[in-house]
Amino acid sequence: MYVSCRKTATSAAQHDAAISGREANTEANPTSGWTQTSYTYNIQTPWNLSQSSRYSYSGGEHRFWIYPDDECQYEGCSTGPRSELRMNNNYTSGRHQFEGDVYIVSGSKGTDIMQVFGGSTHATAIMLKIHSASGGTIKRYDNETLMTSAYNKWIHVNVQHDADNGRIYVYINNTLKGNYADRGNATHYFKCGVYNISGSRSETRWKNVKYWKNGPVGQ
Template identity: 40%
Template sequence: MKRVCCSLLLLLVPLCLLTKPLMVFAFDPTQGFTNVPLTSSSYIYQKPYNVPLNERYSFKNGVHRFWVYANDKPFERGSNTQPRTEAQIKPDYTSGVWQFEGYAFVPHGTSGATIVQIHGAAHGNTTLLLRIYNGDMTYYDGEVIATGLYDKWFKVNLIHNVDEGRLMVYINDVKKFESHDEGPGDLYFKCGVYGASSGKSQYMESRWRDIKIYKK
């Protein structure tokens, strides 16, 4: 009888272990990278062409605030792109391993808006778009990367290994996504709000602080 009980316990213990949730470990994705100093001239702003910048962007107490409306004009006359208020962050890059880091805040109600991207590619205009739909973050209009992001600060790290053609996305120091890129090109990081072609809310806003660029 004792042998039977011991055998049952040995079988039950591994089953119990299997029912435990998987542990998620945070990791500093900037390890091994070198910080690239940024100045005010590192930021190039785009906004609806018919309004001044201060009607769609502010910078106060270290926080960049970007907002745009679904019926706003594009960034330049003659463009058929969606409305945006964004900052391009220099320098551009064409090779090597580069990383964007920043803390983002998206208020409740913003939907169908790209809040951060890697612009440039061998095929198409962009290498990476991260959009917010109803508080969740998606890769373009596809895979959901993170959920429940409304009304809180969250950390975003994008790593682009151009030489190996690899992308990695970290949210709050946890890797959430990895993919191949779209080939080399004249590449740079952008953040702000850029309306999707469909499904966008009437008002879109994102805020960013502690923006940094790293490279290897």
């Protein structure tokens, strides 16, 4: 599929003290100064089911859903159930940004809704994960809280990755929520949808998914 979409080192300690793990109060424009870049993508769904059993696309909206007993994307793999868009934007350096609007259906929990794949100490640089507490809580993995009351509404998400300096910046509804170490250099790419599950059914809907390159981070 094809979609047309619209090194200066900084002290990690200073970043963490100033921003990481706490919410900034001013609204930002995360894509200001960035270049929108076309991309291609693949859809990954359980290998033993038709793609339409766990994914649909209509009116510019991607819909992903999984159940606990689902398989992963290819026969013999040992990871969890998934229905995801895998952006073909492999990179190892530079500045890259994911943007999109997500609707998280209530009851989804224990589920990664967006990820930057690739790391030297872990498989991923970051995952945004939905938990069931407080009307749906988005966290960085099981750690820092990025948003509560997240179920059943459209949420604007921007994730900037400065691969040269090993930092990731997460914005929710144009507010910088924190920046984090990216867990080491590797081949990275963006994914969104649903991956892993601890409830009976998880579903997200994504629209306006865009890819940006080479702009300022953490503004």
